[in-house]
Amino acid sequence: MNDRILLCLCHMSGNEQRFIDEAFADNWVVPLGPNVTGFEKDLEDFFLRDPDLKISPEERALLERKRTVALSSGTAAIHMGLVALGVGRDDEVMVQSFTFSASANPVTYVGATPVFVDSEPDTWNIDPRLLDRAIADRVEKTGKKPKAIIPVYLYGMPAKIDEILEVARKWDIPVLEDSAEAFGSLYKGRPCGTFGSYGALSFNGNKMITTSGGGALICPDEEAYRLVLSYATQSREPFPWYQHERIGYNYRLSNISAGIGRGQMTIAREHLAHHRAVQALYRSLLADVAELELHENPGNDFDSNFWLCTVTFTDGAAVKGDDGCGRPEAMRRHLASRGIESRALWKPMHLQPVFASSPAYVNGVSEDLFSRGLCIPAGPWVGEPEVRRVVEALKEGLC
Numbered sequence: 001m002n003d004r005i006l007l008c009l010c011h012m013s014g015n016e017q018r019f020i021d022e023a024f025a026d027n028w029v030v031p032l033g034p035n036v037t038g039f040e041k042d043l044e045d046f047f048l049r050d051p052d053l054k055i056s057p058e059e060r061a062l063l064e065r066k067r068t069v070a071l072s073s074g075t076a077a078i079h080m081g082l083v084a085l086g087v088g089r090d091d092e093v094m095v096q097s098f099t100f101s102a103s104a105n106p107v108t109y110v111g112a113t114p115v116f117v118d119s120e121p122d123t124w125n126i127d128p129r130l131l132d133r134a135i136a137d138r139v140e141k142t143g144k145k146p147k148a149i150i151p152v153y154l155y156g157m158p159a160k161i162d163e164i165l166e167v168a169r170k171w172d173i174p175v176l177e178d179s180a181e182a183f184g185s186l187y188k189g190r191p192c193g194t195f196g197s198y199g200a201l202s203f204n205g206n207k208m209i210t211t212s213g214g215g216a217l218i219c220p221d222e223e224a225y226r227l228v229l230s231y232a233t234q235s236r237e238p239f240p241w242y243q244h245e246r247i248g249y250n251y252r253l254s255n256i257s258a259g260i261g262r263g264q265m266t267i268a269r270e271h272l273a274h275h276r277a278v279q280a281l282y283r284s285l286l287a288d289v290a291e292l293e294l295h296e297n298p299g300n301d302f303d304s305n306f307w308l309c310t311v312t313f314t315d316g317a318a319v320k321g322d323d324g325c326g327r328p329e330a331m332r333r334h335l336a337s338r339g340i341e342s343r344a345l346w347k348p349m350h351l352q353p354v355f356a357s358s359p360a361y362v363n364g365v366s367e368d369l370f371s372r373g374l375c376i377p378a379g380p381w382v383g384e385p386e387v388r389r390v391v392e393a394l395k396e397g398l399c
């Protein structure tokens, strides 16, 4: 047994193998097949047709119209969302700066430029007022409107999506949600990923559920679903020969990976409950540690999946071994010496060399969080003994 505690390790329910065996038995070892359709249905039942969702009849009707396409990654899902929205060369897309690079990379795949917008302190996600001002400035500077808005739900925390949608409506710009980290997170009772025109999900190995690698795009209706499906399968037209009228992509999820996804969906709710229980345990054990602040839901409208738990060092806090490397890095090294994996928060995109030439609207929030925050282990392999060990090690690392 390995007693290292890792950030977020995938966990198989035991049902995955059955779906994979079926695929082999039927020789469906290809990027389509019953597991792909089955997984899409599982996702739709979970995100769009869950009778237990506490939403209005209007919202329910809106969700009922949506469809979900299974794709080869979350990055592919964001790329397909941009293609479906008609984002192209020389366009601009407003992107949350405080995120993983995969939120912004696909913007460059279509020849567009990401314009980064900073976060607000309570959700850590895109600041709706700064977004509004940034769009106004882009319109003034370039003479045209940005083509899309990509908010992110960092570490699963819902963004203030109502206010973001209000800005989007005001400027008439579509929203593509990067919900890669927010599987099962709710905002006002409605799943993250179902608010915008499109919503991207990721099933990479470290996410809430996994297909080893994979993603999905929640589409507004059947027509958009068909369009994305076509793009993702090389834009084949319905002819007896290979006929193409648009440039296509090879982005469909394989029937084997989808089999893992179907297995994971049988325990998705258990995973979610577990992540929330881990957060609750950190909450109680860190309650009397003034040096550390656990990132929490900022109000009743927010219901994070707590994909990763995160802490920030408060003003007076000092960490042993901080030789100028910064408190998060000093604590990361200390935890590593105790067999515990932790990681710095996402380094904002506007600080990344690769995006140095992209416009950015910055308010200091993401830079401040990056300088004093740390991701600590969560996930299916982290139980009460592990959380206790992490908290003890954290305390020990403080001066």
Ligand SMILES: *Cc1c(COP(=O)(O)O)cnc(C)c1O
Binding pocket: 073, 074, 075, 076, 099, 100, 102, 103, 152, 178, 180, 181, 201, 202, 203, 204, 213, 214, 215
């Ligand atoms: C993981 C992730 C992605 C990309 O998903 P992949 O499936 O790894 O391609 C996109 N955005 C964010 C915020 C992510 O965390």
